[in-house]
Amino acid sequence: MKKTFLILLLVSGYVIAFGQVKTDSVLYKKLSAMFKEDQKWRIESAKLYNHQKSEYDRETVDKNWSIADSTNEAEAKRILNKYGFPGYSLVGQSGSSKFWAIVQHCDDNVAFQQKVLLLMKKEVDRKNASGENYAYLTDRVLTNLNQKQLYGTQGIYDPKTKKWAPLPIKDAAHVEARRKALGMISLKQYIADTNAAN
Template identity: 50%
Template sequence: MKPQLIIALIFLGFSYTLSAQSIKKDTVLMRRLDTMFKYDQFWRKEYAKVMRKEKSAYDEDSVQKNWATADSLNEIEAKKILKAYGYPGYDLVNEKGSEQFWAIAQHCDDDVAFQDRVLKLMKVQVAKNNANKENYALLVDRVLVNKHQKQIYGTQVHVDPKTHKATPLPLKYPKSVNKLRRQVGMEPLEKYLKSFE
């Protein structure tokens, strides 16, 4: 090999190593998101236990009160995070942390304007392959439904309590919903709806 080619390859390898090292994860933020997510999920799991009449250390009223408190506290923290970092993508908090932030934002239904800001910032990260596009689609639908508008991807559903059959809330593009779902990596709507039965 020519000496110039060898030097160029060594330089490229060295540059790649430096650039990989310069992308540093925010481990403090990752731990913060992990704690928030555990708190978010704890009361949802307890609620599911109570609804299934399984053993729980809490009654339904205390579960619902604690659930509301957890969501309120997480919303306050999520707003601080969004203001400080924008949407935390994979490059900042890994896939797990990014998806935990998304789940917390997804549960901030009492502040649709905040969810809308999350969506706008998440869209930028999705375009860079730095956030989950399926989660983005779920939040798009959630925000549209919260605004009393028709959803795009059919992710927000009504489940009949007697038949357990799920039907999507009104769709903006019912004829092309599966094509739209495929574009963001989602399974066909029919299969998704069956998962609720």
């Protein structure tokens, strides 16, 4: 009986150690707070842009948006240096996506985005991070460098036609294959969904 119990404990320990079932709740809470601040000022900005009621004026929104992005970028650098790209095993799918979203908004530091992209690729290959998020960050970096994107995630809205369309795509003939490889919906469906949401 004792021997059986000991084996169960060892197996349980093995699952926790190698399957990394337990996530870092402190880091997850930090990422959640960072993401909340990231979204707050973007939401308030959208309200003002759409002539909706906001508790803040444009100057306050823009100032706090800039502060939030700068603070989040500095903290994201510390997290990356300590943990690498935080994947599912460390902070769950939600926490990992929150970190990615914050990095997406570090457009003033493309070198940092590129560094994150390299580390994120390793986690995507291990099925420990989102392939779709990886595609978005890849395209974000490429468009920030004034290069053609690969997955068609970045686009522009034409106020005249009221339609969204992707920015130029490199090797567009194979974009659907690239998207499929990362578990993404077709570009045609993505464009339709984006326009339906506008």
